[in-house]
Amino acid sequence: MGVNKPIKVLWDIPREERFAPGHSMCQGCGAAITMRHLAKIMDKNTIIAMGTGCVEVTTTLFPRTSWRNPWIHLAFENTAAVASGVEAALKALSRKKIIDDSRRIKVVAIAGDGGTFDIGLQSLSGMLERRHNVMYVVYDNEAYMNTGIQRSSATPYGAWTTTTPIGTKLRGKPQPKKDIITIALAHGIPYIATANIAYPVDMVEKFRKAYEVDGPSLVHVYSPCTPGWRIRNEHTIEVARLAVQTGVWVQLEIIEGEPRVTIKVPRRKHVRHYLRIQGRFRHLTDSDIETIQKMVDEYVEKINKWVGEEAIGPVVE
Amino acid sequence: MSLAQVVERKVERIAATGNHAAAYATREVDIDVAAIYPITPQVQIAEKIAEMVANGELDAEIIPVESEHSAMSAVVAASAVGARAFTATSSQGLELMHEILYIASSLRQPVVMALATRALSAPINIWNDYGDVISMRDTGWIILFSETVQEVYDNIIQAYRIAEHPDVLLPVAVTLDGYILSHTIEPLELVTREEALKFAFKRPRGYRPVLDPDDPITIGPLAAPNWYYEIKRQQIEAIRNAGRVVREVGREYGKIFGRTYDLLEPYMIDDAKIVIISLGATASLVKAAVNRLRKQGEKVGMVKIRLYRPFPAEDLIKVIEDVDAVGVLDRAVVYGSPTEGPLFNDIAVTLATRGIHKLLVSFVHGLGGRDIFVNDVIAMYKKIKRFAEEGRSPEKTVFFGVKGEEV
Structure with a gap:
């Protein structure tokens, strides 16, 4: 099943497209890039469960679909429960010889940050705790983009959204982003990773490993949203790369609880390079940016301590 | 089948509560997946199913979900793979499922649910009334009421035959009055698994659209104003027609097991x-x-x-x-x-x-x-x-x- 050999270079990524064109996602959509590459590691024997969100509404407008695999959507908060039901049914029907057991059909659950960090957190926790053999992918565009840019618990500190507007008393989101990786880790699942569309080889290799794992896995994908982040369509990859280069986003892989950084950054860029390219941060003052720089420094220090090496280096201008 | 043959059937009679009768019925029809979550007064259905799976009387996958919302989500999904799926709930649990009740019927998934009826909060109250079942009246489910423990059992066996009928393909809820039936021991005539499966036979996987890698389909898409109305109209027709199937199934049940049911x-x-x-x-x-x-x-x-x-x-x-x-x-x-x-x-x-x-x-x-x-x-x-x-x-x-x- 899936792709059998490790993805080490760009041409190791399968040519086959299981995510069909013709969908209505935005130009420069990070989630579209995520979906296309995710679909590449699936083979025919994959069932997809998806939560309500941008990807769901833009890829399945009846009677058309972008999905070349069996695909099911019920609602917003229950992607993991739907995936649990699919997986349990496959198990039972394989055991009863109604489905050929040798097919080893894999279940992939896909949801956005709102459907995972917020409204779907309980259902995700249940699925991870029950040890369903499901690969869970969260495409994180850091707000409720499908409804028009409302803050979620994945929205970063200081970001403008329509529900964290820039006013005279409040300026952007006052709270930092929720740490979904640590939450997943607390469930003791075999495979957890963060991935980023600017690093496709690393991302697809992580998809491949998460898919191959027998048991629950979670891949958290950084997926920029051009209208929501107020960025130019051609800046999607640039913003995604800067997130890694500034240490705002760290490329992690946690196998059986053992963490490592897969994309090391010996010399970090100052966070202003990341913030200044995005309209959602345009209101930030130099002092706000320094506050965020400190938050990033603390995060990087925590990660380095955790992985036991200086995987992410100091800021060097 | 003649009356003489009905009499000739070897019948095992036991004493059982409504909750246990519901669980036994799921064993007889060989369910594949059960999502279980405790709530009073249905909780013994969950316990009995867990017990039957633990000691090998029932070969099903149990999903011990973290909420009723997930219970309903999981059984709808399991049904979409082609599994015979079951869950049970009461009162607040049903209310938590509510969003997915509509989706179950709208996706035309033949899920069966036992509902030990119970009053709705507030004030919180664990005793019987029909506040919960009435709240699901308009969700597109077929709803069968039971008067006795025997009817709970018979209704659940018939429910699978009704739900999975190609002209119906809708979920079915079977009620049992909280405590009055759920906890009351009454005589119960059992049907053997062979008999039950001959009656509520398992149709081949693929007789209806399911999540199948050999024939990939998209279930639960976005439908814009140009299609939504027609999809709903089909669903309205399906539940309208269900009465005929309920009658046929009830008559056939009577011919085989001696207890005839009508609407x-x-x-x-x-x-x-x-x-x-x-x-x-x-x-x-x-x-x-x-x-x-x-x-x-x-x-x-x-x-x-x-x-x-x-x-x-x-x-x-x-x-x-x-x-x-x-x-x-x-x-x-x-x-x-x-x-x-x-x-x-x-x-x-x-x-x-x-x-x-x-x-x-x-x-x-x-x-x-x-x-x-x-x-x-x-x-x-x-x-x-x-x-x-x-x-x-x-x-x-x-x-x-x-x-x-x-x-």
Whole structure:
């Protein structure tokens, strides 16, 4: 099943497209890039469960679909429960010889940050705790983009959204982003990773490993949203790369609880390079940016301590 | 099958609660997936299924979900893979499922659910009324009420045959009155697994669209205004037609197992002037009251509605067309309605749309598990009779048995 050999270079990524064109996602959509590459590691024997969100509404407008695999959507908060039901049914029907057991059909659950960090957190926790053999992918565009840019618990500190507007008393989101990786880790699942569309080889290799794992896995994908982040369509990859280069986003892989950084950054860029390219941060003052720089420094220090090496280096201008 | 053959069937008789009867029925029809979550008073269904799986009596995957919302989500998904799926709940658990109840019927997944009926919060109350089941009235599910423990068992076996029928493909809820049936031990005639599976046979996977890698389809897409309405119209047609299948299945069940079921059950109706209509276990009390009143020479009958959704309007008209007055007993309320009894409202509409005029009395009783007795039903009958003598229908619902309100 899936792709059998490790993805080490760009041409190791399968040519086959299981995510069909013709969908209505935005130009420069990070989630579209995520979906296309995710679909590449699936083979025919994959069932997809998806939560309500941008990807769901833009890829399945009846009677058309972008999905070349069996695909099911019920609602917003229950992607993991739907995936649990699919997986349990496959198990039972394989055991009863109604489905050929040798097919080893894999279940992939896909949801956005709102459907995972917020409204779907309980259902995700249940699925991870029950040890369903499901690969869970969260495409994180850091707000409720499908409804028009409302803050979620994945929205970063200081970001403008329509529900964290820039006013005279409040300026952007006052709270930092929720740490979904640590939450997943607390469930003791075999495979957890963060991935980023600017690093496709690393991302697809992580998809491949998460898919191959027998048991629950979670891949958290950084997926920029051009209208929501107020960025130019051609800046999607640039913003995604800067997130890694500034240490705002760290490329992690946690196998059986053992963490490592897969994309090391010996010399970090100052966070202003990341913030200044995005309209959602345009209101930030130099002092706000320094506050965020400190938050990033603390995060990087925590990660380095955790992985036991200086995987992410100091800021060097 | 002749009557002689029915008698020849070797029947195992046990004593069981309604909850255990529900669980045994899932064993007989060989369910594949059960999502279980504890809530009073259905919790012994979950326990018994877990026990049967643990000791190998039932080969099913149990999903010990973290909420009823996930329970309903998981069984709908399991059904979409082609599995025979089951769950059970009560009251607040059903309310948490609500969003997915509509999705289950709209995705046309033949899930079966046992509902041990219980009052809704607030105030929190674990005892029987039909507040929960009435809240799912309009969700597109087929709803079967049970009067006895045997009916709980028989209804669940029939429910799979109905739900999976190609002309239906809709979820089915089977009720059992909280405590009154869920916890009461009654005699139960078992059906063997072979018999049950011959009756509620498992259709080959693929007879309906399922999540199959060899034939990939997208289930639960976005439908814009150009398609949504047509999809809903098909669903309306499906539940309308379900009554015919429920009748056929109930008759066939009777031929094989000796207990025939119809959409409703009339009792002492032939020369009745006044008829009392009710649901579920309440019907047993009404039957007892009718027996007693008949001994006193009263021309009274009763109708038990078994199939609540789709509502058997035509059948009901046939059995009550000759009576003078109809009293309807509701163990639930629809707040702010012109009359607050939900079953009453269905019956009033059924009669009005056909231009049939009858004297109608709406009673609400027994909310939150307040017991009613045979004498109470007799008191309600007398009230109906008084209205009939006066020749007027009361405009408002009578709340029977509330402290400080005389009847």
